[in-house]
Structures are given as structure tokens and as C-alpha cells.
Amino acid sequence: MKFSGEKVVEIYEKIQQKRPIIHCITNAVTVNDCANILLAAGASPTMAHHPCEVEEITAGTAALICNFGAISDYEAMKTAGKRAHALGHPIVIDPVGVSGSSYRREKCLELMKIIHPTCIRGNYSEIQALLHNCGTVTGVDAAEDALAEAEETDLPELMKQYAKENQMILVASGETDLITDGSCVYRCHNGSPMMARITGSGCMSTVMLGAFLSAENSVESVVACCAFTGIAGELAAKEMTAQKRGTMTFRNWFIDAVSLMTPEQLEHGTDVDWF
Ligand SMILES: Nc1ncnc2c1ncn2[C@@H]1O[C@H](COP(=O)(O)OP(=O)(O)OP(=O)(O)O)[C@@H](O)[C@H]1O
Ligand SMILES: Cc1ncsc1CCO
Ligand SMILES: [Mg+2]
Numbered sequence: 407m408k409f410s411g412e413k414v415v416e417i418y419e420k421i422q423q424k425r426p427i428i429h430c431i432t433n434a435v436t437v438n439d440c441a442n443i444l445l446a447a448g449a450s451p452t453m454a455h456h457p458c459e460v461e462e463i464t465a466g467t468a469a470l471i472c473n474f475g476a477i478s479d480y481e482a483m484k485t486a487g488k489r490a491h492a493l494g495h496p497i498v499i500d501p502v503g504v505s506g507s508s509y510r511r512e513k514c515l516e517l518m519k520i521i522h523p524t525c526i527r528g529n530y531s532e533i534q535a536l537l538h539n540c541g542t543v544t545g546v547d548a549a550e551d552a553l554a555e556a557e558e559t560d561l562p563e564l565m566k567q568y569a570k571e572n573q574m575i576l577v578a579s580g581e582t583d584l585i586t587d588g589s590c591v592y593r594c595h596n597g598s599p600m601m602a603r604i605t606g607s608g609c610m611s612t613v614m615l616g617a618f619l620s621a622e623n624s625v626e627s628v629v630a631c632c633a634f635t636g637i638a639g640e641l642a643a644k645e646m647t648a649q650k651r652g653t654m655t656f657r658n659w660f661i662d663a664v665s666l667m668t669p670e671q672l673e674h675g676t677d678v679d680w681f
Contacts, residue, residue, distance in 0.1 A: 411676030433475025436606030487521030596636025
């Protein structure tokens, strides 16, 4: 069955009205892009990570992001996460690098139990590493054969079971994003291979999930965010090809596409089905 682009527009418009502040405890590699994409989408970023202030900061925001590329900020994630959970704020974990580090994986599994995230979004390799609690690659990018491995192990079904057991929404990103809350599996076909040629498209997609979930806390909202991010990637890639430009221009045009997004582009561009 098809997922309607009208839902993407509806939630996007809620973000414009609410202008939610999103608290991001995230990594130094992509922090600036994460802050800028939230502003481009109509939200407001705060990137506070000192353990002595995160509890107060998170209380004044609409959602919390914990990105494991910032593993040195683990104590801050725990403190902020407990407060955000107590206040009923949406919490998103990005398990950056859990496929390459058993320490990170242990800490991520521990944090999940303590702060009860609303959603976890990682690339195929990271999500598979969490589900099986074992490493697959050494870096932070998905393995080349992650998709083939996903098909072999029936990743959609495994994700569905895991999401149900842990009462959370799971997103595995890649050429096709898989999204589930344990009842059905959505497949988002939006996006461009260019998105994997820059660092941070996943981190940016994760902070955007904070904005979408604060506007509406539902699995449809997560799906809408994946479509939104993918459409921005498609628009930027089209421009890049037309003007024969490189990967850093793509990064800027991706953020531009978010800031210039129209309801028509979202309605016509959304390419999601579910089963
Ligand atoms: N080959 C592809 N085709 C279409 N879209 C893609 C492709 N690869 C990645 N994407 C999109 O790029 C975004 C980021 O996904 P990706 O799996 O690369 O995240 P990531 O590895 O966590 O990124 P990072 O850690 O560098 O921020 C998602 O919106 C995803 O749909
Ligand atoms: C490259 C990199 N290393 C740690 S975090 C990060 C950003 C993409 O996940
Ligand atoms: Mg990532």
C-alpha cells in the first residue's frame, strides 16, 4: 500500500507552526550541518553537551537526540535522556559506529534500557549490529554488502520483532529506508546515492527525526521524515548533475533543498510503500 505525501506536508507544516527546539548531543564531525539542517527545516537547534547543564537544557526543549559518534558524551546522554524520558519528550538515538566498536554497542544497548528511546535510526550495518549484538564493519559507514546481508537475514522481519519487543520505532537507512514500529514495515524509496558520498546525511536525518517527532509522535511521522530527507537529497542531486558539481556543493544544496521545500514537491515526490 502507498503512503500519502499529504501526511508529509501535514507534519512539515506543524514544524513550521511550532518551531520546536531540538536538543542534540552529537558528534564534532557533523554538528554544524545538523544545526543548520534543523534551522532550514523551521526548527531550532541546541547542541549542549556538558554533563552539568544538559538536564536543564533538555527540559526546555521539544526532543532529544543522542548520537553515538559523541561517545565521550555518554554520561551527558544518560543524564539528559533520563530527564527527557521523565518529561515524555521524544528521544532519538543514532547508533553511529556500533558496528565497529563493541564498547559503543554495549553502551548503546545500556542507554536504550535506561532512557527508552522513541526511535533508533542507523544505517543497515549499525542496525544489524544492534539486532545481532555483533560487529560487522570497522568504520561508521554501512558495508557495501549490507543490503545483501539484510535480504539474507530477513532484516524487515527481524526489525519488526525487535521494535515490538522494545516498544520503539526502528529505522535502517540506505538505498531503501526500512521503518517499523513492530506492527508493519514501511519502505521509503526516496533519496540519492549522493547522500552516502558525504558524511552526515544520516546524522542530519536523525536530528530531523527529532523535529518531526516533536510535531507528531507517531511512526507515520518517522516515515514522513525519511521521505522528506530523501526528497531533499533527490532535488540536490538533480541540481548537482545538471551543473556538474562535486560532493561539497551537494552537501550545501541538500540543506538548501530543505530550506526551499514546497508542499507540491513533498506531495508529488513521496515514494513510500508498506506491508
Ligand atoms: N544509495 C542510496 N540511495 C538513496 N538514498 C540513500 C542511499 N544511501 C543513503 N541514502 C540516504 O541517505 C540518508 C543517510 O543514510 P545512510 O545510510 O548513508 O546514513 P549513515 O551511514 O548513518 O550516514 P552518516 O553516518 O554519514 O551521517 C538516508 O536518508 C538514506 O535514505
Ligand atoms: C565520520 C564520523 N565519525 C564519527 S561520527 C561521524 C559522522 C558520520 O556518522
Ligand atoms: Mg550515521
